[in-house]
Amino acid sequence: MVSDATTSPPLFDSRPLEQPVDRTAVARWHREASERGLLGSPSMGTVVGTALGGVAMLVTLSLMFSIIADMADPSASSLMTVLLLVACAVVAVVSFTGYQRNRAKRYRLHLFAEANHMEYVPHVDAPPLPGMIFGIGDARAADNVVRGRRPRFVEFGNYRYTTGSGKNRSTHRWGYVAIRLDAPLPNIVLDAAGNNSILGSTLPSTIDRSQRLRLEGDFDRYFSLYAPSGYEADALYLFTPDIMARFIDNAAQLDAEIVDDWLFLYTPREVTTLDPATWAWLFSVVRALLGKLDRWGRWRDERLQAEDLTATAVASGSASPEALVPPVVATAAFRAPRGVAPAGRRLKRGSPWAIVAVIAALVSVSIWFVAEFVLH
Secondary structure (H helix, E strand, O other), X not given: OOOOOOOOOOOOOOHHHHOOOOHHHHHHHHHXXXXXXXXXXXXXXXXXHHHHHHHHHHHHHHHHHHHHHHHOOXXXXXXXXXXXXXXXXXXXXXXXXXXXXXXXXXXXXXXXXXXXXXXXXXXXXXXXXXXXXXXXOEEEEEEEEEEEOOOOOEEEEEEEEEEOOHHHOEEEEEEEEEEEEEXXXXXXXXXXXXXXXXXXXXXXXXXXXXXXEOOOOOHHHHEEEEOOOOOHHHHHHHOOHHHHHHHHHHOOOOEEEEEEEEEEEEEOOOOOOOOHHHHXXXXXXXXXXXXXXXXXXXXXOHHHHHHHHHHHHHXXXXXXXXXXXXXXXXXXXXOOOOOOOHHHHOOOEOOHHHHHHHHHHHHHHHHHHHHHHHOO
């Protein structure tokens, strides 16, 4: 994906992100991508919304023109006609320019991925990834996905989904980096303090706070770490001081989640852009972490080993204490397989009503303060 980890600073070819592109080449690539079904299709909501917006704009302009024309003299009516035509022309030019800019952006990202031995996918409907942002809402899609497969699979993408309905319908946007691991690991979340809002965490899912694990040093100043109950020692094995230092130094503005055999990094902004500085930062983050992930592949869940021993004892008809040998003294024949026991596969979610209660309490205190000290 990038140059050797000993090279500093990270080397990658950013020229395709900024250099001029030929319109003919852009149109040809776009046509070929469309024929291969890589561009996806706009959702029904997008199509309807765009159509209704256009109709609403034309109706509004027409009504304004009619009202003013009725109130004005013929010369003013002629002026309004000209202004209406100019407004329509401006809207058309802005729309066409945005359309062309988006096509050029996709083509530049294609060239960028190609120049750096990666793969570019313009659109992915409902990406089958297990991270917390990928199973919420509907109209789920990733755009401008850039993938590298060596030294391990890494994917960069911009993701969106919608929640609610009617007037309460909202579109949520995230940038993400997905790194494939060597083995499934416990579900662990790092909530970065650097991207929290005034109301707290910006993560889309609320996590039961009883699962928060306090770590040594300054790590707690930068991240809140959550691990499944009973997996505290496993989290300490995975997040050694050198790993914690890598996250603090390189990823303090990114939320992180380990789930199954994936490590996800989340940010509320786009990650696949035409900005070379953003890519330099992302590549430096990934390279800093890749050098430490091999250790994670050696982790094993001893609970699976205990389950295997129990199943063996039951199958043999023996339930004696000798048959249920504790994992720490089990023989090599009973080494735990790769995987995670059910208790560690997913964190317990917290109740969103707790956040609502905190907000309600803050509002109540604010109202009381204004009524007590401002109005009197």
